Amino acid sequence: MQCDDVARILPEAVGGGAAVEDSVQRHIDACLRCQAELARYRKMLRGLQLLRTRYLEPAPGLVAQTLALIEEAGEREARRAILSGKRMAYAGAIGGAAVAAGAAATVVIVHRARRKAVPAAG
Amino acid sequence: MSTSELPQGPSALEPLVQAAREGDHRAFDELVRRTYVETYTLAMRLTAHEEDARDVVQETYLRAWRGIGSFRGDAQFTTWLYRITANTAYTSVKRRRRHRADALDAMIHDPAEMRLDAQPEESAQQSAMLDRLSVALDQLPPKLRVLVVLKDVYGLSHEEIADELGISVSAAKVRLHRGRKKLRDLLYDEARPQSGPDGGIEHAV
Numbered sequence: 001m002q003c004d005d006v007a008r009i010l011p012e013a014v015g016g017g018a019a020v021e022d023s024v025q026r027h028i029d030a031c032l033r034c035q036a037e038l039a040r041y042r043k044m045l046r047g048l049q050l051l052r053t054r055y056l057e058p059a060p061g062l063v064a065q066t067l068a069l070i071e072e073a074g075e076r077e078a079r080r081a082i083l084s085g086k087r088m089a090y091a092g093a094i095g096g097a098a099v100a101a102g103a104a105a106t107v108v109i110v111h112r113a114r115r116k117a118v119p120a121a122g
Numbered sequence: 123m124s125t126s127e128l129p130q131g132p133s134a135l136e137p138l139v140q141a142a143r144e145g146d147h148r149a150f151d152e153l154v155r156r157t158y159v160e161t162y163t164l165a166m167r168l169t170a171h172e173e174d175a176r177d178v179v180q181e182t183y184l185r186a187w188r189g190i191g192s193f194r195g196d197a198q199f200t201t202w203l204y205r206i207t208a209n210t211a212y213t214s215v216k217r218r219r220r221h222r223a224d225a226l227d228a229m230i231h232d233p234a235e236m237r238l239d240a241q242p243e244e245s246a247q248q249s250a251m252l253d254r255l256s257v258a259l260d261q262l263p264p265k266l267r268v269l270v271v272l273k274d275v276y277g278l279s280h281e282e283i284a285d286e287l288g289i290s291v292s293a294a295k296v297r298l299h300r301g302r303k304k305l306r307d308l309l310y311d312e313a314r315p316q317s318g319p320d321g322g323i324e325h326a327v
Contacts, residue, residue, distance in 0.1 A: 044255070044309060062179070073184055
């Protein structure tokens with residue numbers, strides 16, 4: 001096991017992302033250079049974790065702008081829902097009228113057929 | 123901005139999340155206000171570009187608003203929001219890479235100017251180190267930076283990251299490995315000639 005081999009493993013191993021083999025651990029225990037390298041990675045990761053609560057300030061007015069966008073999108077979608085509801089109502093009315101007309105036509109045809117059939121039977 | 127506007131614990135958001143899921147628009151607006159700084163910070167860390175971060179945050183909240191009804195609550199609301207932000211930012215980073223790759227490096231912000239003031243517990247030495255870390259993070263290639271930020275800063279799992287970015291878990295691991303190595307090189311290899319033996323991140327954390 002060489003220092004270069006350890007250096008290749010450290011970026012993944014330092015965050016607990018990979019199990020460290022005994023040979024690697026033995027090398028680190030005996031090698032000051034690799035111990036220093038491991039310490040650098042650990043410090044870097046601790047620093048990254050600290051960044052989690054280091055908040056950056058948005059420009060003034062950005063929250064209000066976002067809320068306005070959401071409201072606008074909400075209104076747009078509500079209008080779309082109403083329009084699509086109206087379309088459904090129109091389609092339903094047209095469909096209903098068509099069915100009613102069909103039924104009426106059927107009744108008329110059947111009625112006429114019966115009237116023609118009565119003298120023939122007599 | 124006052125400290126009261128900084129993010130609160132997840133339990134403080136639960137009643138608002140519940141109300142928002144049931145269609146209460148005011149509750150959702152309040153959720154936006156309470157999580158905005160955190161979401162914006164994540165977007166800035168992921169994109170390293172103020173204008174893109176602003177777009178990402180707006181898109182994130184629009185998507186959250188449309189999807190809040192289907193949010194099951196088996197993860198924390200903030201984690202759910204992180205994942206939407208990550209997905210949106212990754213799309214933005216890819217688009218930006220295609221169209222404006224050269225502008226990226228020129229637009230790196232100065233984190234010292236962007237930082238909120240109300241963090242007295244941070245020592246000057248630690249603060250300097252975190253500034254350097256922020257700058258180094260912004261210098262990472264976007265695809266590597268996304269991995270380092272989501273895993274090492276925000277603690278998302280490899281699986282969650284892979285899922286949101288549309289990549290395999292093994293690809294996520296490889297990119298994280300490369301990102302950490304590159305970040306280490308940016309912090310230590312470049313710092314030494316300028317800072318001398320006492321400078322850099324070595325003594326700061």
